[in-house]
Every structure is written in C-alpha cells, then in structure tokens.
Amino acid sequence: xxGTVEKRAVLAAFDDEEQLVDxxxxxxxxxxxxxGYLNLRLDPANDVLGGAVANVLGVALPAVPNRTAxxxxxxVYWLGPDEWLLRTPSEDDMTVFGALSGALGDHWHALxxxxxxxxxIAVGGEAAAAVLAQxxxxxxxxxxxxxxxxxxxxxARSNVLIxxxxxxxxxxxxxxRRSFADHVLTxxxxxxxxxxxxxxxxxx
Amino acid sequence: MLKIKCPWCGxxxxxxxxxxGEAHIVRPAEPDELGDEQWGDYLFFRTNxxxxxxxxxxxxxxxxxxxxxxxxxxxxxxxxxxxxxxxGPGKDEPGxxx
Amino acid sequence: MKYSLAKLVAQTLGGHRGWTRxxxxxxxxxxxxxxxxxxxxxxxxxxxxxxxxxxxxxVAVLEKGYIGGGNAxxxxxIVRSNYxxxxxxxxYEFSLKLWEGLERELNFxxxxxxxxxxxxxxxxxxxxAFVRRGNAMLMHGADAVLxxxxxxxxxxxxxxxxNARFPVRGALMQPRGGTARHDAVVWGYARGADARGxxxxxxxxxxxxxxxxxxxxxxDTGRGFIGAGKVGMAVAGHSSRVAAMAGLRxxxxxxxxxxxxxxxxxxxxxxxxxxxxxxxxxxxxDKGGLVLGGDLDGYxxxxxxxxxxxxxxxxxxxxxxxxxxxxxxxxxxxxxxxxMSMDGSPIIDKTPVRNLFLNTGWCYGGFKATPASGWCFAxxxxxxxxxxxxxxxxxxxxxxxxxxDERGGGPRPNVH
Numbered sequence: 001x002x003g004t005v006e007k008r009a010v011l012a013a014f015d016d017e018e019q020l021v022d023x024x025x026x027x028x029x030x031x032x033x034x035x036g037y038l039n040l041r042l043d044p045a046n047d048v049l050g051g052a053v054a055n056v057l058g059v060a061l062p063a064v065p066n067r068t069a070x071x072x073x074x075x076v077y078w079l080g081p082d083e084w085l086l087r088t089p090s091e092d093d094m095t096v097f098g099a100l101s102g103a104l105g106d107h108w109h110a111l112x113x114x115x116x117x118x119x120x121i122a123v124g125g126e127a128a129a130a131v132l133a134q135x136x137x138x139x140x141x142x143x144x145x146x147x148x149x150x151x152x153x154x155x156a157r158s159n160v161l162i163x164x165x166x167x168x169x170x171x172x173x174x175x176x177r178r179s180f181a182d183h184v185l186t187x188x189x190x191x192x193x194x195x196x197x198x199x200x201x202x203x204x
Numbered sequence: 205m206l207k208i209k210c211p212w213c214g215x216x217x218x219x220x221x222x223x224x225g226e227a228h229i230v231r232p233a234e235p236d237e238l239g240d241e242q243w244g245d246y247l248f249f250r251t252n253x254x255x256x257x258x259x260x261x262x263x264x265x266x267x268x269x270x271x272x273x274x275x276x277x278x279x280x281x282x283x284x285x286x287x288x289x290x291x292g293p294g295k296d297e298p299g300x301x302x
Numbered sequence: 303m304k305y306s307l308a309k310l311v312a313q314t315l316g317g318h319r320g321w322t323r324x325x326x327x328x329x330x331x332x333x334x335x336x337x338x339x340x341x342x343x344x345x346x347x348x349x350x351x352x353x354x355x356x357x358x359x360x361v362a363v364l365e366k367g368y369i370g371g372g373n374a375x376x377x378x379x380i381v382r383s384n385y386x387x388x389x390x391x392x393x394y395e396f397s398l399k400l401w402e403g404l405e406r407e408l409n410f411x412x413x414x415x416x417x418x419x420x421x422x423x424x425x426x427x428x429x430x431a432f433v434r435r436g437n438a439m440l441m442h443g444a445d446a447v448l449x450x451x452x453x454x455x456x457x458x459x460x461x462x463x464x465n466a467r468f469p470v471r472g473a474l475m476q477p478r479g480g481t482a483r484h485d486a487v488v489w490g491y492a493r494g495a496d497a498r499g500x501x502x503x504x505x506x507x508x509x510x511x512x513x514x515x516x517x518x519x520x521x522d523t524g525r526g527f528i529g530a531g532k533v534g535m536a537v538a539g540h541s542s543r544v545a546a547m548a549g550l551r552x553x554x555x556x557x558x559x560x561x562x563x564x565x566x567x568x569x570x571x572x573x574x575x576x577x578x579x580x581x582x583x584x585x586x587x588d589k590g591g592l593v594l595g596g597d598l599d600g601y602x603x604x605x606x607x608x609x610x611x612x613x614x615x616x617x618x619x620x621x622x623x624x625x626x627x628x629x630x631x632x633x634x635x636x637x638x639x640x641x642m643s644m645d646g647s648p649i650i651d652k653t654p655v656r657n658l659f660l661n662t663g664w665c666y667g668g669f670k671a672t673p674a675s676g677w678c679f680a681x682x683x684x685x686x687x688x689x690x691x692x693x694x695x696x697x698x699x700x701x702x703x704x705x706x707d708e709r710g711g712g713p714r715p716n717v718h
Contacts, residue, residue, distance in 0.1 A: 065212040065267065080267040081212055137217035151213070154220050154265035205610045219611045223601040223716060225555070244701035247713050248553035248644040252542035254604045277556070277602045280609075 009033035009201055010119035010178045011185055019198050026127030026195025029188055032120040032202045036088035037175075038097060042109040044082055052103040056096065057086070068150050068163055077150045077161060085161065085175075091115035119181045122202075123188065124171040127195040132172060134191040136162070142169040156187035206280060210263045211271050211287050224260030226250050227272045256283060258292070305409055324489060325496035330503050333529035334362045336683055337521055338536060339508050339544060341365025342374040343484075344661055344668065345536040346491035346502070347676020348683070350408075353498035355677070356684035361500045362530075364523060366507035370488030373538045376606075376638030377669040378561050378595050380574050380585065382419040382479035383444050386435045389694030389706040390647060391442040396691055397674030398444070398478060404673060410490030412482050413588065419479030420449070420458065422578040422623070424468045432474035439476065449473045458575055460624045468579035468622060481574060481585055487672055511547040517656035518548065534659040534683050536675075539604065539639025541662035548655050552662065553644040553700045555715040558599040559666050560608035560637045562616065564630040566590030575623075582619035591633065594620055598640065598666075600716045608637040640666050645705035646718030650678050650692040659683050660697060665718050 011031045042049045044063060054060040058072035061084050069076040074096055077085040088096050100111055123132060129140040135155040139145060142164065150163035158180040165171040176184045189197055206218035232238055232246055251257075257277045262270045274283040274293055284293030303309070303322050313320055336352060338345045341363045352358040365371075381401050383394035405412055423429045429448075436446035450472045451463060463470045492502055503525070510522035511533065520529035537544045539556045567590050576583040581597040596616035599609055613635070620627045643649060643663030648671065653660050661679045664671060678692035688696070699705055711717040 065214075080269055083267075137219060152266045152268075153216070159265055218609065225714070225716075226602075240701045240703075244553075245551070248700040249551045250542075250553070250555050252552065252555050252602065254540075254543055254556075257602055259602065275601075278604045280603075280605060 007034060010181045011121075011199075011201070013182065014185060014199055015201070017199075020189070020193065020196050021198050024196060025125070025198055027123055027125035027131050027188075027192050027197045029185065029192070029197055029199045030122040030124070030202055031185075031200075032122060034091050034204065035115070035118075035120060036086075036091045036093060036096070036113075037115045037118045038086040038088070038100070039079075039083065039112045039114050040086055040100070040109070041083045041111075042104065042107070046107065049104060049107050049109065053100065056099045056103050066149055066151050068148055077163065079152065079161075087120075087175075117178055118175055119178055121174045121176065121181075121185060121188070122165070122171070123174055124165075125195075126170055127192065128170050128172055131188060131191045131195065131197075132162070132174075135187055136160075138162075140164070140169065140172070142167045156184060158184050158187075160184065206282075208261060208273070208282065209285050210266060210269070211285050212269060213263060213266045216263070216266060220263060220265030222262050222264040224262055224270065226252075227258040227260045253277060261285075305411075324493040325502050328501045328503065330362060330364075330501065330506065330523070330525055330528050332527075333520070333531075334501070335360040335531045336534065337361075337528060337530035337532070338363045338534045339521065340372075340535065340537040341369040341492075341502060341504065342372050342536065342538060343370070343487050343491065343672040344538070344664075344675045344679065345534075346488060346495055347672050348534060348536060348661070348679040349500040349502075349676075350491045350495040350498070351677045351680035352684060353495060353500055356680060358680075358684055359499035361495075362528065363495070363500060363502045364506045364508055364521070364528070365502070365504045366524075368504050369492055369502060370485055373638045373640070373668060374484055374488045374672075376561065376636055377484055377666075378583070378585070378593050379481045379484045379669060380419065380479070380583070381414070381482050381670040382476055382574075383670070384419060384421065384435065384439055384446065384474070384476045384479065385708060386438050387647075387706055387708055390708060391438060391444065393674055393678070393691050393695075394671065395439075395442050395444045396677075397671050400673035400677060401482065401670075402478070404482075404487075404490070408490035408494045410486060410493060412486040412490050414480070414482045416478050416480040417573050417585075418457075418475055418477045419574040419576070420454070421474045421576045422454075422461070422470050423472055423474065424470060424579050426471075428578055429471060436474050445476055445478050447475045447477060449475050457573060458571060460570065460626055461575070462623060462625050465622060468577075473578075475573075479574065481587075482669075484669060487669075491672075491676070508544065508547070511544070511658070513548055513655055513658075518658040532657045532659065532683055534661060534679060536661040536679065538662070538664065538668065539641050541641045541660070545653075545660065545662075548653070548658055550653055550655070550660075552649075552660075553697075553713075554641050554663055555602055555644075556604055557601070557640050557642045557716055558603035558605060558608055558637045559595065559597075559640050560599065560612055560616065560635065561593065561595040562613075562632050563587070563591040563593055563634040564627075565633050567592065567630075571624075577619055577623040580619035580622065582616060582623060584620065584624070592627070592630065594627075596620075598642070598716055599637075603637075604639055606637050606639055608635070640664070642715035642718060644700060644713040644715055645707040646709050646711065646715075647706035648675070648695050649697050650675065650682055650695045651688060651697040652682065652686070653697065663695075665715075 161175040286292035
C-alpha cells in the first residue's frame with residue numbers, strides 16, 4: 001500500500017481560530033514546526049567525548065548550567081550536568097545524529113532523537129516578557145536572563161524550556177512537549193488577552 | 205513560598221521542586237541478609253526531626269537532578285544545599301548524618 | 303452541673319450568673335495511676351473512657367498549651383466511616399456509633415450533624431472502586447448509597463457536572479456521615495472526664511519520660527516531676543519527639559495540612575462533598591462559611607502554617623469542582639501538623655517500654671476517630687492489651703508486613 005501522509009504541525013488545530021489583534025498587538029506567537037531535537041547524555045568528565053562532540057557540532061557543550069551554545073547548524077541547550085538538548089533545523093535531516101553516533105562510538109552515552117515529541121513557540125513583541133511572566137516564576141529581565149542563557153521551568157503547570165533570543169527582553173523561544181503544547185498555547189493566548197496577540201506558523 | 209537553591213540552577217521557586225524525604229538513608233547492600241527489624245527500620249522508621257533536617261529534593265520542573273538540603277522544619281529556613289556524595293554544610297550541626 | 307433545658311431557662315431568668323466552671327484547674331499531684339500526654343480530643347477521650355468504662359479515675363491529662371489548642375482546633379470537623387480495609391472499617395464504624403450517642407453520653411451539645419458525606423467519582427473505574435468500598439462498608443454494618451448524576455444534582459446543584467476533564471458521573475454517599483463542632487467535642491470530653499475525677503492540667507509541657515528497668519515511672523514537666531503507673535502518649539503531630547524522650551523511633555513523619563474558611567454565605571452546600579479527581583473537600587459551617595481543604599504541603603513540617611503553592615492548588619481543585627467558589631473571599635486559613643504514618647493508618651498500641659502506650663499516626667483523619675481512639679486507647683492502657691477493634695493498629699506491623707495501606711501508596715507519608 002502506498003500513499004503519502006501530510007505532516008501536521010503540533011499546533012495546527014489553532015490555525016483557524018480567531019486571532020486577537022489590535023493595532024498595538026503586544027505579542028506574536030509563532031510556531032516553528034518540524035525541527036530536529038536530540039537529547040544527549042554523556043559523562044562531562046570524559047574529555048575525549050567532549051572533544052569529539054565539539055568536533056561534530058563546531059562548538060563545545062556548555063558546561064555552565066542553563067547556558068546555550070551556537071554550533072554549525074545546531075543550537076545546544078544545557079539541560080543538566082550530563083544532559084543537553086540539540087536543536088537542528090529539520091527533523092528529517094539525520095546528519096548530526098549520524099555524525100554524533102559515529103564520534104561517540106562505544107563510549108558511555110545516550111543519544112536520543114526526540115524530534116516528534118517537541119515543538120517550539122517563539123514569543124516576541126514588547127509585551128513578551130510580561131505575558132510569559134504570568135506563567136513562570138523565573139526572572140525574565142535581560143539583566144539576569146540575557147541571550148545565551150536558557151532555563152527549564154514550569155509554565156502554567158507544564159515543563160518548558162525558555163531561552164531569550166536577544167538582549168532587549170522582548171523575544172523568547174519556548175520549547176514544550178507536544179502533549180502539553182496546546183495547553184501552553186491556550187495559556188499564552190489567555191495571558192496575552194489584554195495586549196493582543198497573533199498566532200502563526202513559520203513556513204518551511 | 206519557599207525559595208530553594210538548586211545546586212546547578214540556583215535559586216528557584218518551590219513549585220519547581222518535589223520532595224524526597226529524609227536524606228542519607230542508605231539502602232542496605234544485602235537485603236536478603238537482614239532481619240525484619242532492620243528491614244522495617246530502613247523502610248518505615250524516620251528521625252522526623254524538629255529543627256534542622258537533612259532531606260532530599262529533586263528539581264523536577266528544572267534540571268531534574270536530586271540533591272540534599274538542610275532545612276529547619278519549623279522556620280523553613282534553608283541552611284544549605286549539597287549534591288549527593290558531598291558532605292554538606294555544618295557537619296557538626298544537629299541533624300547531620302551519623 | 304447537669305445541663306438541661308430547665309437549667310437553661312432558670313439561668314436565663316437569673317441573668318446567666320449561676321453557671322459554674324465546666325472543669326477544674328487543679329495543681330498536679332505527685333503521682334497518678336495513669337498520665338495521658340496531650341490534652342486534645344484523643345487524650346481527653348482516653349481519660350474519659352478510662353474513668354467511665356474502666357473505673358480508672360486517678361488520671362491526669364497533661365497539655366502543654368490549652369486543651370483543644372492543637373489539631374483538635376485545626377481540623378475540618380468531618381465525621382465518617384467510609385473505609386475499605388478490614389483493619390479500618392470496623393474501628394471507624396464503631397467511632398461513628400459512639401458519635402451518634404455522644405451528646406447524650408457527655409450531656410453536652412457537640413453539634414453532631416449527620417448531613418451525609420459525598421465522594422464524587424469521575425470515571426467507570428472510580429465508580430467500580432467506590433461500589434467495592436460501599437459494599438465493604440455495608441458488610442461492616444455501616445451505611446452507603448450509590449448516587450447517580452441526577453440524584454446527586456438534586457442534592458448538590460453547584461457542582462460542575464460537565465467539566466471537560468473531570469465530568470462527574472455520580473457519587474458514593476454515607477448518609478450517617480457529617481460534621482461535629484470540634485471545640486465542643488474537646489470541652490465535652492474534658493467536662494465528662496473532670497466530673498469523674500480526672501485532673502486536666504494545662505500549661506504543663508512534658509519535657510522528659512523517665513524509664514527505669516524498662517518500665518516507665520513518670521514524666522518530667524514544666525511543673526515538675528509527675529510519677530505515673532502508666533503513661534499514654536496522644537500528641538498528634540509531635541509524636542516522634544515525645545516518643546524519642548523514651549528512646550523510641552516511630553514510623554511517622556510530621557507534615558503540614560492547610561484548611562480554609564470563606565466568608566459567610568446563605569446555605570449553599572448542605573452536605574460534605576469530596577472531589578474524586580483531586581484532593582479537595584468542602585462543607586458549610588453553621589455560621590455560613592465554607593470550610594475547605596486539600597492536600598499536604600508535602601515536606602516535613604512542624605510549622606503550623608502553610609505555603610502558597612498548596613493554597614493555589616486547593617483553590618484550583620475547588621474551582622474545578624464548583625466554579626462558583628471563584629467569587630468567594632477566603633477569610634481564614636491555618637495549618638496543622640499531621641503525624642503521617644507510613645501506611646496511612648493509625649497506631650494504638652503498647653510500646654517496647656513497659657507501661658508506656660502510644661496513640662499516633664492519625665494522618666489527616668484523626669477528628670472522626672476521636673471517640674473510638676479514646677475508647678480503644680483507654681482499653682489498651684487499662685488492660686495492657688489492645689481491644690479487637692484496634693488489634694490491627696499495632697506498632698510492630700511495620701516490621702511484620704501487616705500494614706494497612708488504604709491508599710496503596712507505599713511507605714511515602716506525603717501521599718497518603
């Protein structure tokens with residue numbers, strides 16, 4: 001049996017819903033679908049592994065907690081002292097996965113493709129921090145949470161990873177597991193009710 | 205609201221953490237060798253300290269790592285946090301592991 | 303003084319100037335046959351039944367503060383016997399039967415109100431579990447009724463029956479369950495015990511338990527040493543500390559439970575209702591305030607005050623069950639220290655120390671147990687052996703594996 005199944009973005013169900021936009025719309029909520037996500041765990045004390053990974057990614061794994069690193073076509077987020085999230089542009093491109101698997105070889109490690117399990121909502125606009133702050137208890141001010149930082153936290157009862165994408169305090173990436181994504185987006189729309197929002201999706 | 209200092213992530217709100225009970229209760233290496241009394245003591249009996257209490261927390265809403273803390277069970281003040289395997293603050297203080 | 307309608311009328315005509323103290327304020331004697339540590343509901347009930355049932359009248363109840371100032375004054379006053387397990391249900395049903403005759407026995411109005419306790423269920427599986435529980439209750443001589451949605455809607459119209467996540471399918475109800483006035487229970491037992499010769503000694507904190515040759519000989523207190531033939535501990539959240547004075551370690555953790563009262567309303571909820579999808583329960587006091595509560599704060603605590611995440615959680619559960627609650631103001635809010643046992647069930651037993659007896663582990667279910675707890679503890683102290691009703695509440699069950707785990711939560715006291 002042959003046939004094609006069209007890929008459906010995690011938050012596609014929201015496409016047809018009414019947008020709350022006024023002339024001062026405070027936030028844009030943009031889903032970036034179909035990216036690749038890899039979870040990597042290894043022993044940070046093993047310099048051989050660290051070097052091998054840096055060769056593949058073009059950047060060292062961040063050792064300082066809650067920091068990100070920009071590599072060649074991959075963004076690395078610190079998740080734990082022996083755990084990182086790697087984000088690549090496309091879930092269909094297994095280049096990084098293959099190269100890492102090869103480099104890590106038989107050393108103790110765990111490399112897991114979790115692409116289907118995540119989605120990414122970019123929250124931007126002058127009210128972005130104010131909207132997010134309704135759901136999280138961490139301080140989002142760029143003085144303490146500038147670009148290059150990230151934080152796993154709880155937003156509206158859901159586990160999320162948040163990373164600012166600039167130093168102006170008005171743009172953040174939010175990563176959330178797909179089964180919590182509609183709840184989180186519903187929460188964000190609710191939180192943005194007073195400032196106005198537009199939900200859209202980044203074209204492939 | 206408690207503010208808890210994760211040894212990796214720094215100070216976060218209590219709502220990001222889950223509680224894991226009294227710390228430094230070591231699972232017996234040879235359970236088969238134990239009598240009912242020792243196994244029951246390991247499983248069910250606690251010091252239930254009033255005052256400085258060594259206890260486990262997990263940063264479940266953050267980096268998902270377990271760690272130990274010394275907290276006053278009356279004032280709720282944290283006297284320090286430390287990673288598993290570390291000695292922790294105030295070795296001579298009440299509540300320190302024997 | 304026996305209270306009666308005639309007495310009330312006479313006192314009213316006399317300007318209420320003739321009422322006398324309900325109990326004495328005696329100085330401690332150097333020695334008692336039995337000393338009860340803890341002047342809460344359980345301790346006072348124990349003293350009462352020691353005197354009334356067993357004729358042991360040379361008894362002192364030592365209270366570090368004022369009687370009923372601990373958990374007896376910090377609970378949400380619910381009375382029920384809707385348990386499943388063999389070790390629990392006969393005990394709690396006996397307790398409910400004592401409640402039903404308590405006002406006559408104590409000659410005191412404890413405001414017992416058998417308004418019915420309703421446990422909502424939200425799924426087929428939960429209904430099956432409640433049917434099983436209801437049958438267990440019926441087999442032990444208690445009462446239980448399964449309500450369908452329409453019967454329930456007629457009784458408690460304010461519930462959100464069609465909640466998207468937790469639709470209400472029906473409920474298990476115990477019609478004989480209800481509420482009682484917590485202070486009145488304490489005062490009633492105190493008055494009854496005092497009238498039978500028991501000394502109730504307040505502001506008398508126990509600071510040590512003296513043990514010689516493996517047997518207890520008395521207690522050190524803020525008011526000096528008091529000798530005792532037997533000592534019973536009934537100190538709720540502080541059990542571990544008091545037991546440690548006699549060198550005992552307990553299968554207990556102290557945790558904090560919060561409770562709330564809203565502004566007064568006209569009659570709105572005339573039953574006790576519990577939410578089956580989250581830990582939340584609600585009833586309405588005679589003054590009109592809604593009395594509500596939920597889960598433990600979750601970490602060891604002796605603080606008698608709660609924290610905000612659980613406040614939020616309880617309110618969320620409440621609004622999921624009855625959205626109208628969102629319009630109300632919370633007027634009062636407090637915390638009590640619960641002695642959470644490792645299987646969620648209490649301990650009424652002897653201890654390894656001769657003539658020292660233990661009553662603890664009530665988790666957050668101690669209030670409804672007050673009469674039976676006192677009755678069984680008195681029996682255990684007087685006879686030196688447990689009664690059949692509390693035979694399962696042994697301290698050594700944690701060593702023998704005979705735990706009574708209603709919730710099936712395992713040895714994690716913060717989930718019972």
